[in-house]
Amino acid sequence: xxxxxxxxxxxxxxxxxxxxxxxxxxxxxxxxxxxxxxxxxxxxxxxxxxxxxxxxxxxxxxxxxxxxxxxxxxxxxxxxxxxxxxxxxxxxxxxxxxxxxxxxxxxxxxxxxxxxxxxxxxxxxxxxxxxxxxxxxxxxxxxxxxxxxxxxxxxxxxxxx
Amino acid sequence: xxxxxxxxxxxxxxxxxxxxxxxxxxxxxxxxxxxxxxxxxxxxxxxxxxxxxxxxxxxxxxxxxxxxxxxxxxxxxxxxxxxxxxxxxxxxxxxxxxxxxxxxxxxxxxxxxxxxxxxxxxxxxxxxxxxxxxxxxxxxxxxxxxxxxxxxxxxxxxxxxxxxxxxxxxxxxxxxxxxxxxxxxxxxxxxxxxxxxxxxxxxxxxxxxxxxxxxxxxxxxxxxxxxxxxxxxxxxxxxxxxxxxxxxxxxxxxxxxxxxxxxxxxxxxxxxxxxxxxxxxxx
Ligand SMILES: Cc1cc2nc3c(=O)[nH]c(=O)nc-3n(C[C@H](O)[C@H](O)[C@H](O)COP(=O)(O)OP(=O)(O)OC[C@H]3O[C@@H](n4cnc5c(N)ncnc54)[C@H](O)[C@@H]3O)c2cc1C
Ligand code: FES
Ligand code: FES
Numbered sequence: 001x002x003x004x005x006x007x008x009x010x011x012x013x014x015x016x017x018x019x020x021x022x023x024x025x026x027x028x029x030x031x032x033x034x035x036x037x038x039x040x041x042x043x044x045x046x047x048x049x050x051x052x053x054x055x056x057x058x059x060x061x062x063x064x065x066x067x068x069x070x071x072x073x074x075x076x077x078x079x080x081x082x083x084x085x086x087x088x089x090x091x092x093x094x095x096x097x098x099x100x101x102x103x104x105x106x107x108x109x110x111x112x113x114x115x116x117x118x119x120x121x122x123x124x125x126x127x128x129x130x131x132x133x134x135x136x137x138x139x140x141x142x143x144x145x146x147x148x149x150x151x152x153x154x155x156x157x158x159x160x161x
Numbered sequence: 162x163x164x165x166x167x168x169x170x171x172x173x174x175x176x177x178x179x180x181x182x183x184x185x186x187x188x189x190x191x192x193x194x195x196x197x198x199x200x201x202x203x204x205x206x207x208x209x210x211x212x213x214x215x216x217x218x219x220x221x222x223x224x225x226x227x228x229x230x231x232x233x234x235x236x237x238x239x240x241x242x243x244x245x246x247x248x249x250x251x252x253x254x255x256x257x258x259x260x261x262x263x264x265x266x267x268x269x270x271x272x273x274x275x276x277x278x279x280x281x282x283x284x285x286x287x288x289x290x291x292x293x294x295x296x297x298x299x300x301x302x303x304x305x306x307x308x309x310x311x312x313x314x315x316x317x318x319x320x321x322x323x324x325x326x327x328x329x330x331x332x333x334x335x336x337x338x339x340x341x342x343x344x345x346x347x348x349x350x351x352x353x354x355x356x357x358x359x360x361x362x363x364x365x366x367x368x369x370x371x372x373x374x375x376x377x378x379x380x381x382x383x384x385x386x387x388x389x390x391x392x393x394x395x396x397x398x399x400x401x402x403x404x405x406x407x408x409x410x411x412x413x414x415x416x417x418x419x420x421x422x423x424x425x426x427x428x429x430x431x432x433x434x435x436x437x438x439x440x441x442x443x444x
Pocket of ligand 1: 045187191193230231257258259262267268269270274280322
Protein backbone atom coordinates (compact mmCIF):
# COMPACT_ATOMS: atom_id res chain seq x y z
CA UNK A 1 0.00 0.00 0.00
CA UNK A 2 1.81 3.06 -1.27
CA UNK A 3 1.74 6.48 0.29
CA UNK A 4 3.09 9.88 -0.58
CA UNK A 5 6.38 10.73 1.10
CA UNK A 6 7.91 14.17 0.67
CA UNK A 7 11.38 15.22 1.75
CA UNK A 8 14.43 17.14 0.63
CA UNK A 9 16.94 14.96 -1.20
CA UNK A 10 20.39 16.37 -1.93
CA UNK A 11 19.03 19.89 -1.84
CA UNK A 12 15.89 19.38 -3.95
CA UNK A 13 12.35 18.76 -2.77
CA UNK A 14 11.08 15.35 -3.83
CA UNK A 15 7.69 13.71 -3.62
CA UNK A 16 7.48 9.97 -4.07
CA UNK A 17 4.86 7.26 -3.92
CA UNK A 18 6.32 4.37 -1.98
CA UNK A 19 5.47 1.64 0.42
CA UNK A 20 6.23 3.22 3.83
CA UNK A 21 7.36 -0.09 5.35
CA UNK A 22 10.12 -0.67 2.83
CA UNK A 23 13.66 0.11 3.89
CA UNK A 24 14.77 3.66 3.14
CA UNK A 25 17.82 2.03 1.49
CA UNK A 26 15.68 0.19 -1.07
CA UNK A 27 13.57 3.24 -1.90
CA UNK A 28 16.69 5.36 -2.48
CA UNK A 29 18.32 2.74 -4.66
CA UNK A 30 15.39 1.23 -6.51
CA UNK A 31 12.78 3.98 -6.76
CA UNK A 32 15.07 7.00 -6.89
CA UNK A 33 17.92 5.32 -8.74
CA UNK A 34 20.52 6.56 -6.26
CA UNK A 35 22.65 3.45 -6.24
CA UNK A 36 25.65 5.12 -4.63
CA UNK A 37 24.23 4.12 -1.25
CA UNK A 38 25.22 0.45 -0.89
CA UNK A 39 23.90 -2.52 0.98
CA UNK A 40 26.68 -4.50 2.60
CA UNK A 41 25.17 -6.34 5.52
CA UNK A 42 21.63 -5.04 5.91
CA UNK A 43 22.13 -5.27 9.67
CA UNK A 44 23.76 -2.07 10.82
CA UNK A 45 27.24 -3.60 10.95
CA UNK A 46 29.07 -2.26 7.89
CA UNK A 47 28.10 1.39 7.27
CA UNK A 48 27.89 1.01 3.45
CA UNK A 49 24.30 2.32 3.54
CA UNK A 50 25.14 5.50 5.51
CA UNK A 51 23.16 8.63 4.65
CA UNK A 52 22.86 12.00 6.38
CA UNK A 53 19.45 12.68 7.92
CA UNK A 54 18.92 16.23 9.19
CA UNK A 55 22.67 16.60 9.66
CA UNK A 56 23.23 13.25 11.39
CA UNK A 57 24.64 10.04 9.86
CA UNK A 58 22.17 7.17 9.93
CA UNK A 59 22.01 3.69 8.45
CA UNK A 60 19.40 3.52 5.71
CA UNK A 61 19.15 -0.28 6.02
CA UNK A 62 17.61 0.16 9.48
CA UNK A 63 15.15 2.91 8.52
CA UNK A 64 11.73 2.70 6.95
CA UNK A 65 10.85 4.83 3.94
CA UNK A 66 8.20 6.50 6.13
CA UNK A 67 10.99 8.02 8.24
CA UNK A 68 12.19 10.06 5.27
CA UNK A 69 9.05 12.21 5.51
CA UNK A 70 9.88 15.87 6.14
CA UNK A 71 13.62 15.21 6.51
CA UNK A 72 16.63 16.64 4.76
CA UNK A 73 18.54 13.74 3.27
CA UNK A 74 22.04 13.78 1.80
CA UNK A 75 23.29 10.71 -0.05
CA UNK A 76 26.71 10.27 -1.64
CA UNK A 77 25.25 11.70 -4.88
CA UNK A 78 24.70 15.02 -3.09
CA UNK A 79 28.18 15.45 -1.65
CA UNK A 80 29.91 16.97 -4.69
CA UNK A 81 28.80 20.51 -5.50
CA UNK A 82 28.70 22.21 -8.93
CA UNK A 83 30.54 19.37 -10.59
CA UNK A 84 33.46 19.67 -8.15
CA UNK A 85 34.40 16.79 -5.91
CA UNK A 86 34.03 17.47 -2.21
CA UNK A 87 37.49 17.83 -0.59
CA UNK A 88 36.95 14.48 1.14
CA UNK A 89 36.26 12.80 -2.21
CA UNK A 90 39.26 14.51 -3.81
CA UNK A 91 41.44 13.35 -0.92
CA UNK A 92 40.23 9.74 -1.32
CA UNK A 93 41.41 9.89 -4.95
CA UNK A 94 44.67 11.59 -4.11
CA UNK A 95 45.57 9.21 -1.27
CA UNK A 96 44.55 6.03 -3.09
CA UNK A 97 41.93 5.33 -0.44
CA UNK A 98 39.67 3.47 -2.87
CA UNK A 99 40.17 -0.09 -4.06
CA UNK A 100 36.95 -1.92 -4.96
CA UNK A 101 35.02 1.16 -3.87
CA UNK A 102 32.10 -0.59 -2.23
CA UNK A 103 32.69 0.98 1.18
CA UNK A 104 33.65 4.36 -0.25
CA UNK A 105 30.24 6.08 -0.35
CA UNK A 106 29.59 5.22 3.30
CA UNK A 107 33.13 6.20 4.29
CA UNK A 108 32.83 9.55 2.52
CA UNK A 109 29.39 10.28 4.01
CA UNK A 110 30.69 9.50 7.52
CA UNK A 111 33.84 11.56 6.99
CA UNK A 112 32.06 14.58 5.49
CA UNK A 113 29.58 14.69 8.36
CA UNK A 114 32.31 14.14 10.96
CA UNK A 115 34.55 16.93 9.66
CA UNK A 116 31.65 19.38 9.79
CA UNK A 117 31.52 18.90 13.56
CA UNK A 118 35.25 18.45 14.12
CA UNK A 119 37.38 20.28 11.53
CA UNK A 120 40.64 19.59 13.37
CA UNK A 121 40.52 15.94 14.38
CA UNK A 122 43.31 13.77 15.71
CA UNK A 123 44.10 10.57 13.84
CA UNK A 124 42.48 8.61 16.65
CA UNK A 125 39.31 10.68 16.34
CA UNK A 126 39.17 9.98 12.61
CA UNK A 127 39.51 6.26 13.28
CA UNK A 128 36.73 6.43 15.86
CA UNK A 129 34.48 8.40 13.51
CA UNK A 130 34.88 5.72 10.82
CA UNK A 131 34.74 2.75 13.18
CA UNK A 132 31.27 1.78 11.93
CA UNK A 133 32.38 1.66 8.29
CA UNK A 134 34.01 -1.59 7.26
CA UNK A 135 36.45 -1.90 4.37
CA UNK A 136 37.55 -5.29 3.07
CA UNK A 137 40.29 -3.92 0.80
CA UNK A 138 42.39 -0.99 1.88
CA UNK A 139 43.51 -1.80 5.39
CA UNK A 140 42.11 1.58 6.44
CA UNK A 141 45.39 3.51 6.66
CA UNK A 142 44.92 5.31 3.35
CA UNK A 143 41.34 6.12 4.22
CA UNK A 144 42.43 7.71 7.49
CA UNK A 145 45.25 9.52 5.62
CA UNK A 146 42.67 10.85 3.16
CA UNK A 147 40.36 12.18 5.85
CA UNK A 148 43.27 13.82 7.66
CA UNK A 149 44.42 15.31 4.36
CA UNK A 150 40.92 16.58 3.56
CA UNK A 151 40.63 18.17 7.01
CA UNK A 152 43.89 20.00 6.44
CA UNK A 153 42.83 21.25 3.02
CA UNK A 154 39.43 22.34 4.26
CA UNK A 155 41.04 24.31 7.09
CA UNK A 156 43.28 26.13 4.68
CA UNK A 157 40.26 27.03 2.55
CA UNK A 158 40.87 24.56 -0.24
CA UNK A 159 44.44 25.78 -0.85
CA UNK A 160 47.18 23.22 -0.94
CA UNK A 161 49.22 23.00 2.21
CA UNK B 162 3.41 -4.50 3.23
CA UNK B 163 2.06 -2.80 6.29
CA UNK B 164 1.59 0.65 7.60
CA UNK B 165 4.11 2.79 9.42
CA UNK B 166 2.81 5.35 11.86
CA UNK B 167 4.92 8.34 12.90
CA UNK B 168 3.00 9.93 15.77
CA UNK B 169 4.08 13.25 17.34
CA UNK B 170 2.61 12.75 20.80
CA UNK B 171 1.92 10.03 23.35
CA UNK B 172 -1.90 10.37 23.16
CA UNK B 173 -1.55 9.72 19.44
CA UNK B 174 0.54 6.61 20.17
CA UNK B 175 -2.12 5.29 22.56
CA UNK B 176 -4.80 5.99 20.00
CA UNK B 177 -2.90 3.99 17.37
CA UNK B 178 -2.27 1.14 19.81
CA UNK B 179 -5.97 0.94 20.67
CA UNK B 180 -6.82 0.59 16.97
CA UNK B 181 -3.85 -1.62 16.10
CA UNK B 182 -3.14 -3.80 19.15
CA UNK B 183 -0.64 -5.90 17.18
CA UNK B 184 1.51 -2.94 16.15
CA UNK B 185 5.26 -3.13 16.77
CA UNK B 186 6.86 -0.12 18.45
CA UNK B 187 10.33 0.99 17.48
CA UNK B 188 12.63 3.90 18.20
CA UNK B 189 16.04 3.64 16.50
CA UNK B 190 15.31 0.27 14.91
CA UNK B 191 18.86 -0.90 15.66
CA UNK B 192 17.64 -3.99 17.49
CA UNK B 193 14.24 -4.67 16.05
CA UNK B 194 15.20 -4.28 12.36
CA UNK B 195 18.33 -6.38 12.76
CA UNK B 196 16.11 -9.28 13.82
CA UNK B 197 13.42 -8.65 11.19
CA UNK B 198 14.10 -6.01 8.54
CA UNK B 199 11.27 -3.70 7.55
CA UNK B 200 9.44 -4.94 4.51
CA UNK B 201 11.20 -8.31 4.74
CA UNK B 202 9.34 -10.13 7.45
CA UNK B 203 8.51 -7.18 9.66
CA UNK B 204 5.22 -6.39 8.02
CA UNK B 205 3.94 -4.19 10.76
CA UNK B 206 1.99 -2.24 11.38
CA UNK B 207 4.96 -0.35 12.78
CA UNK B 208 4.87 2.63 15.12
CA UNK B 209 8.01 4.75 14.98
CA UNK B 210 8.50 6.73 18.20
CA UNK B 211 11.28 9.05 16.99
CA UNK B 212 9.00 12.10 16.65
CA UNK B 213 7.11 11.74 19.93
CA UNK B 214 8.04 14.96 21.75
CA UNK B 215 7.41 13.60 25.26
CA UNK B 216 9.99 10.86 24.71
CA UNK B 217 13.04 12.86 23.71
CA UNK B 218 15.78 14.59 25.66
CA UNK B 219 16.93 14.85 29.27
CA UNK B 220 15.41 17.30 31.71
CA UNK B 221 16.42 18.48 35.15
CA UNK B 222 13.59 18.01 37.66
CA UNK B 223 15.57 19.27 40.65
CA UNK B 224 16.28 16.17 42.73
CA UNK B 225 16.24 13.87 39.75
CA UNK B 226 16.76 13.81 36.02
CA UNK B 227 14.23 12.50 33.52
CA UNK B 228 15.66 10.95 30.38
CA UNK B 229 13.05 10.41 27.66
CA UNK B 230 13.02 6.84 26.33
CA UNK B 231 13.84 7.96 22.78
CA UNK B 232 16.92 9.91 23.80
CA UNK B 233 19.68 8.55 21.56
CA UNK B 234 23.05 7.36 22.79
CA UNK B 235 24.60 10.27 20.91
CA UNK B 236 22.42 12.69 22.88
CA UNK B 237 23.34 10.99 26.15
CA UNK B 238 27.03 11.33 25.38
CA UNK B 239 26.55 15.01 24.44
CA UNK B 240 24.26 15.96 27.36
CA UNK B 241 25.90 18.24 29.92
CA UNK B 242 23.22 17.38 32.45
CA UNK B 243 23.95 13.66 32.16
CA UNK B 244 27.71 14.20 31.97
CA UNK B 245 27.64 16.21 35.19
CA UNK B 246 25.39 13.98 37.28
CA UNK B 247 25.70 10.53 35.73
CA UNK B 248 29.11 10.31 34.08
CA UNK B 249 29.04 6.51 34.28
CA UNK B 250 26.01 6.42 31.98
CA UNK B 251 27.66 8.81 29.52
CA UNK B 252 30.78 6.61 29.45
CA UNK B 253 28.86 3.45 28.79
CA UNK B 254 26.84 5.12 26.02
CA UNK B 255 30.10 6.18 24.36
CA UNK B 256 31.07 2.49 24.11
CA UNK B 257 27.96 1.51 22.14
CA UNK B 258 28.38 0.43 18.53
CA UNK B 259 29.81 3.18 16.35
CA UNK B 260 28.66 6.74 15.59
CA UNK B 261 25.73 5.88 13.30
CA UNK B 262 24.42 3.28 15.76
CA UNK B 263 24.65 5.83 18.58
CA UNK B 264 22.86 8.36 16.36
CA UNK B 265 19.91 5.98 16.00
CA UNK B 266 19.85 3.69 19.04
CA UNK B 267 18.02 4.90 22.15
CA UNK B 268 18.20 4.31 25.86
CA UNK B 269 14.60 3.05 25.83
CA UNK B 270 15.39 0.55 23.10
CA UNK B 271 18.45 -0.65 25.02
CA UNK B 272 16.27 -1.19 28.11
CA UNK B 273 13.34 -2.87 26.32
CA UNK B 274 15.66 -5.22 24.45
CA UNK B 275 16.83 -6.27 27.93
CA UNK B 276 19.93 -7.97 26.60
CA UNK B 277 22.47 -9.06 29.22
CA UNK B 278 24.93 -7.14 27.02
CA UNK B 279 22.98 -3.85 26.96
CA UNK B 280 25.70 -1.33 27.78
CA UNK B 281 23.53 1.33 29.44
CA UNK B 282 22.11 -1.21 31.87
CA UNK B 283 24.98 -1.72 34.37
CA UNK B 284 25.25 2.06 35.01
CA UNK B 285 21.48 2.37 35.32
CA UNK B 286 21.45 -0.45 37.90
CA UNK B 287 24.21 1.27 39.87
CA UNK B 288 22.28 4.55 39.88
CA UNK B 289 19.07 2.72 40.97
CA UNK B 290 17.26 4.09 37.93
CA UNK B 291 13.49 3.85 37.66
CA UNK B 292 11.47 3.45 34.48
CA UNK B 293 8.11 4.98 33.70
CA UNK B 294 5.57 2.97 31.74
CA UNK B 295 2.55 4.65 30.26
CA UNK B 296 -0.51 3.28 28.56
CA UNK B 297 -3.87 4.79 27.64
CA UNK B 298 -5.14 3.77 31.06
CA UNK B 299 -2.31 4.32 33.50
CA UNK B 300 1.20 5.48 34.23
CA UNK B 301 3.49 3.65 36.62
CA UNK B 302 7.04 3.89 37.80
CA UNK B 303 9.14 0.98 38.92
CA UNK B 304 12.78 0.14 39.52
CA UNK B 305 14.62 -0.84 36.34
CA UNK B 306 15.94 -3.92 38.12
CA UNK B 307 12.40 -5.24 38.59
CA UNK B 308 11.25 -4.13 35.12
CA UNK B 309 13.90 -6.38 33.54
CA UNK B 310 12.99 -9.96 34.32
CA UNK B 311 15.41 -11.94 32.21
CA UNK B 312 17.13 -11.90 28.84
CA UNK B 313 14.66 -10.20 26.49
CA UNK B 314 11.98 -10.28 29.18
CA UNK B 315 10.43 -7.20 30.73
CA UNK B 316 7.21 -6.21 32.47
CA UNK B 317 6.12 -4.29 29.35
CA UNK B 318 2.51 -5.21 28.57
CA UNK B 319 0.52 -4.72 25.38
CA UNK B 320 -0.42 -1.06 25.04
CA UNK B 321 2.48 0.08 27.24
CA UNK B 322 5.12 2.55 26.15
CA UNK B 323 8.33 3.01 28.09
CA UNK B 324 8.24 6.77 28.38
CA UNK B 325 11.26 7.70 30.48
CA UNK B 326 14.06 6.77 32.84
CA UNK B 327 14.41 8.64 36.12
CA UNK B 328 17.64 8.88 38.09
CA UNK B 329 18.16 10.61 41.42
CA UNK B 330 21.06 13.02 41.64
CA UNK B 331 22.01 12.39 45.28
CA UNK B 332 23.95 9.15 44.74
CA UNK B 333 27.09 10.79 46.10
CA UNK B 334 29.58 8.88 43.93
CA UNK B 335 32.81 10.74 43.29
CA UNK B 336 34.51 8.22 41.01
CA UNK B 337 33.25 6.01 38.24
CA UNK B 338 34.67 3.56 35.77
CA UNK B 339 33.29 1.55 32.85
CA UNK B 340 35.12 -1.02 30.82
CA UNK B 341 33.87 -3.52 28.33
CA UNK B 342 35.67 -6.38 26.69
CA UNK B 343 34.57 -7.15 23.14
CA UNK B 344 36.06 -8.67 20.01
CA UNK B 345 37.03 -5.26 18.73
CA UNK B 346 36.78 -1.77 20.14
CA UNK B 347 33.89 -0.53 17.98
CA UNK B 348 30.70 -2.33 16.98
CA UNK B 349 31.31 -5.07 19.48
CA UNK B 350 28.64 -6.53 21.68
CA UNK B 351 30.16 -6.96 25.15
CA UNK B 352 31.75 -10.27 26.06
CA UNK B 353 31.83 -8.94 29.60
CA UNK B 354 31.43 -5.43 30.93
CA UNK B 355 32.11 -3.86 34.30
CA UNK B 356 30.65 -0.68 35.74
CA UNK B 357 31.90 0.73 39.02
CA UNK B 358 30.99 3.79 41.07
CA UNK B 359 32.36 4.78 44.45
CA UNK B 360 32.35 7.52 46.98
CA UNK B 361 35.99 8.05 47.86
CA UNK B 362 36.86 9.96 51.05
CA UNK B 363 39.56 12.60 51.45
CA UNK B 364 41.90 9.96 52.83
CA UNK B 365 41.54 7.96 49.60
CA UNK B 366 39.49 5.21 51.20
CA UNK B 367 36.35 3.98 49.49
CA UNK B 368 33.38 4.91 51.68
CA UNK B 369 30.97 2.86 49.60
CA UNK B 370 31.07 1.31 46.17
CA UNK B 371 28.80 -0.45 43.73
CA UNK B 372 29.68 -2.81 40.93
CA UNK B 373 27.54 -4.11 38.07
CA UNK B 374 28.46 -6.58 35.35
CA UNK B 375 27.06 -7.10 31.87
CA UNK B 376 27.07 -10.25 29.68
CA UNK B 377 28.00 -12.64 32.48
CA UNK B 378 24.52 -13.60 33.72
CA UNK B 379 20.93 -13.63 32.35
CA UNK B 380 20.57 -9.99 33.38
CA UNK B 381 22.91 -7.38 34.83
CA UNK B 382 24.75 -8.89 37.78
CA UNK B 383 25.14 -6.96 41.00
CA UNK B 384 26.57 -8.57 44.16
CA UNK B 385 26.43 -6.96 47.56
CA UNK B 386 29.34 -9.09 48.77
CA UNK B 387 31.54 -7.59 46.04
CA UNK B 388 30.51 -4.05 46.93
CA UNK B 389 31.31 -4.77 50.58
CA UNK B 390 34.90 -5.77 49.71
CA UNK B 391 35.63 -2.13 48.92
CA UNK B 392 33.92 -0.43 51.87
CA UNK B 393 36.33 1.41 54.15
CA UNK B 394 39.37 0.23 52.20
CA UNK B 395 41.93 1.70 49.85
CA UNK B 396 41.68 0.02 46.47
CA UNK B 397 44.72 -2.21 46.71
CA UNK B 398 45.65 -5.57 45.28
CA UNK B 399 44.18 -7.65 48.11
CA UNK B 400 40.84 -5.82 47.91
CA UNK B 401 40.68 -6.30 44.15
CA UNK B 402 41.71 -9.95 44.39
CA UNK B 403 38.96 -10.56 46.92
CA UNK B 404 36.37 -8.81 44.75
CA UNK B 405 37.54 -10.57 41.57
CA UNK B 406 37.35 -13.99 43.24
CA UNK B 407 33.79 -13.32 44.40
CA UNK B 408 32.83 -12.16 40.92
CA UNK B 409 34.33 -15.22 39.23
CA UNK B 410 32.41 -17.41 41.64
CA UNK B 411 29.19 -15.45 41.25
CA UNK B 412 28.82 -15.12 37.49
CA UNK B 413 26.67 -17.53 35.47
CA UNK B 414 27.80 -16.84 31.92
CA UNK B 415 26.91 -18.72 28.76
CA UNK B 416 29.04 -19.78 25.82
CA UNK B 417 28.03 -18.27 22.50
CA UNK B 418 29.54 -17.18 19.20
CA UNK B 419 31.45 -14.37 20.91
CA UNK B 420 33.09 -16.19 23.81
CA UNK B 421 33.06 -19.28 25.99
CA UNK B 422 31.68 -19.16 29.48
CA UNK B 423 35.11 -19.89 30.96
CA UNK B 424 36.56 -16.91 29.11
CA UNK B 425 33.74 -14.66 30.29
CA UNK B 426 34.30 -15.78 33.88
CA UNK B 427 38.02 -15.03 33.68
CA UNK B 428 37.51 -11.68 31.98
CA UNK B 429 34.87 -10.54 34.50
CA UNK B 430 37.44 -10.95 37.27
CA UNK B 431 40.19 -9.34 35.20
CA UNK B 432 38.04 -6.29 34.56
CA UNK B 433 37.82 -5.82 38.34
CA UNK B 434 41.61 -6.20 38.72
CA UNK B 435 42.07 -3.50 36.08
CA UNK B 436 40.26 -1.01 38.29
CA UNK B 437 43.69 -0.39 39.80
CA UNK B 438 44.87 1.22 36.52
CA UNK B 439 41.77 3.40 36.31
CA UNK B 440 42.12 4.60 39.88
CA UNK B 441 45.84 5.28 39.63
CA UNK B 442 45.09 8.26 37.40
CA UNK B 443 43.01 9.90 40.12
CA UNK B 444 45.50 9.58 42.97
C1 LIG C 1 25.94 -2.64 14.59
C2 LIG C 1 25.30 -2.61 15.94
C3 LIG C 1 26.10 -2.46 17.07
C4 LIG C 1 25.53 -2.42 18.34
N1 LIG C 1 26.34 -2.28 19.42
C5 LIG C 1 25.80 -2.23 20.65
C6 LIG C 1 26.65 -2.07 21.79
O1 LIG C 1 27.87 -1.93 21.68
N2 LIG C 1 26.06 -2.04 23.02
C7 LIG C 1 24.71 -2.17 23.19
O2 LIG C 1 24.24 -2.12 24.31
N3 LIG C 1 23.90 -2.32 22.13
C8 LIG C 1 24.40 -2.37 20.87
N4 LIG C 1 23.58 -2.52 19.79
C9 LIG C 1 22.15 -2.74 20.01
C10 LIG C 1 21.26 -1.51 19.92
O3 LIG C 1 21.86 -0.50 19.14
C11 LIG C 1 20.92 -0.91 21.28
O4 LIG C 1 20.34 -1.88 22.11
C12 LIG C 1 19.97 0.30 21.15
O5 LIG C 1 19.95 1.00 22.36
C13 LIG C 1 18.54 -0.12 20.78
O6 LIG C 1 17.74 1.06 20.71
P1 LIG C 1 16.74 1.30 19.51
O7 LIG C 1 16.03 2.56 19.79
O8 LIG C 1 17.43 1.21 18.20
O9 LIG C 1 15.77 0.05 19.68
P2 LIG C 1 14.66 -0.51 18.67
O10 LIG C 1 15.29 -1.51 17.78
O11 LIG C 1 13.90 0.60 18.07
O12 LIG C 1 13.73 -1.26 19.73
C14 LIG C 1 14.20 -2.34 20.50
C15 LIG C 1 13.04 -3.00 21.25
O13 LIG C 1 12.51 -2.11 22.22
C16 LIG C 1 11.15 -1.80 21.96
N5 LIG C 1 11.02 -0.37 22.25
C17 LIG C 1 11.88 0.63 21.87
N6 LIG C 1 11.53 1.78 22.42
C18 LIG C 1 10.42 1.55 23.17
C19 LIG C 1 9.58 2.36 24.01
N7 LIG C 1 9.84 3.66 24.20
N8 LIG C 1 8.53 1.77 24.64
C20 LIG C 1 8.28 0.46 24.46
N9 LIG C 1 9.02 -0.35 23.70
C21 LIG C 1 10.09 0.18 23.06
C22 LIG C 1 10.90 -2.20 20.53
O14 LIG C 1 9.57 -2.61 20.33
C23 LIG C 1 11.87 -3.36 20.35
O15 LIG C 1 11.32 -4.54 20.85
C24 LIG C 1 24.12 -2.54 18.49
C25 LIG C 1 23.31 -2.66 17.36
C26 LIG C 1 23.89 -2.67 16.09
C27 LIG C 1 23.00 -2.78 14.89
S1 FES D 1 24.01 -2.25 4.88
FE1 FES D 1 23.41 -0.88 6.44
S2 FES D 1 25.04 -1.09 7.83
FE2 FES D 1 25.53 -2.63 6.38
S1 FES E 1 37.66 -0.33 -0.97
FE1 FES E 1 36.79 -2.31 -1.13
S2 FES E 1 35.62 -2.40 0.69
FE2 FES E 1 36.71 -0.59 0.95
